[in-house]
Amino acid sequence: xxxxxxxxxxxxxxxxxxxxxxxxxxxxxxxxxxxxxxxxxxxxxxxxxxxxxxxxxxxxxxxxxxxxxxxxxxxxxxxxxxxxxxxxxxxxxxxxxxxxxxxxxxxxxxxxxxxxxxxxxxxxxxxxxxxxxxxxxxxxxxxxxxxxxxxxxxxxxxxxxxxxxxxxxxxxxxxxxxxxxxxxxxxxxxxxxxxxxxxxxxxxxxxx
Ligand SMILES: N[C@@H](CCC(=O)N[C@@H](CS)C(=O)NCC(=O)O)C(=O)O
Numbered sequence: 291x292x293x294x295x296x297x298x299x300x301x302x303x304x305x306x307x308x309x310x311x312x313x314x315x316x317x318x319x320x321x322x323x324x325x326x327x328x329x330x331x332x333x334x335x336x337x338x339x340x341x342x343x344x345x346x347x348x349x350x351x352x353x354x355x356x357x358x359x360x361x362x363x364x365x366x367x368x369x370x371x372x373x374x375x376x377x378x379x380x381x382x383x384x385x386x387x388x389x390x391x392x393x394x395x396x397x398x399x400x401x402x403x404x405x406x407x408x409x410x411x412x413x414x415x416x417x418x419x420x421x422x423x424x425x426x427x428x429x430x431x432x433x434x435x436x437x438x439x440x441x442x443x444x445x446x447x448x449x450x451x452x453x454x455x456x457x458x459x460x461x462x463x464x465x466x467x468x469x470x471x472x473x474x475x476x477x478x479x480x481x482x483x484x485x486x487x488x489x490x491x492x493x494x495x496x497x498x
Contacts, residue, residue, distance in 0.1 A: 292310070294345075295319075295334075295344060295346070295347070297322065298321075300343055302342075303323075303343055304492045305356045306344050308457075309364065309450075310363070312488045313372075315363065323342075323343040344359065357387050357454065371449065374449075382451070383445065384451075397425040399421060400424070400425070401418070401422045401424075401468070402461060402465050405418040405465070405468070425462065426471065428458075429458075433476050441478065441479055443479070443482065444479075459480050459483070461498050
């Protein structure tokens with residue numbers, strides 16, 4: 291049975307849990323990370339030297355990096371629609387995943403970890419302001435893309451790209467402390483994703 295190490299309120303753990311729900315993959319989960327078992331122990335560092343969650347164990351394979359993990363699981367379970375084998379189609383999925391992992395992670399550190407949770411070192415005034423501006427600009431870009439393509443998902447049909455992006459959108463609607471423009475196409479996308487049981491369980495589940 292797949293083993294998932296990580297707390298269920300972690301942005302990156304939620305990607306794995308949501309995909310498992312989509313694909314019907316059974317798993318055991320243990321609570322690790324902030325507020326639970328610390329990831330700085332020698333026991334955990336043997337599994338992930340970066341001291342981060344999620345860690346996912348599939349037999350002999352010990353995995354870290356949430357996007358790599360969900361790509362592995364989708365490929366292993368033959369989820370062709372979510373993660374196509376055609377290279378051009380696959381590229382389109384991966385470009386959105388990489389964009390979330392890099393640009394949006396930085397923006398959300400300022401807007402959410404710093405601005406909302408007041409977590410050091412992200413709660414620096416300049417960093418919070420910049421994060422809020424960058425978060426807004428990124429969501430504006432998603433709005434333009436969805437308005438241009440007509441959606442209903444970022445690439446039309448539901449793919450792996452919607453998992454990190456859907457969690458970002460949930461965080462966008464949950465984050466507080468600054469004026470947020472209305473983005474109607476993003477709001478429609480949020481509602482569309484909410485039709486999915488996996489998103490209701492691990493995305494739009496009351497946690498930011
Ligand atoms: N690039 C990593 C980032 C993982 C990451 O930042 N995990 C956070 C939780 S979302 C973490 O381990 N935080 C420390 C903790 O909870 O103790 C991934 O995508 O898996």
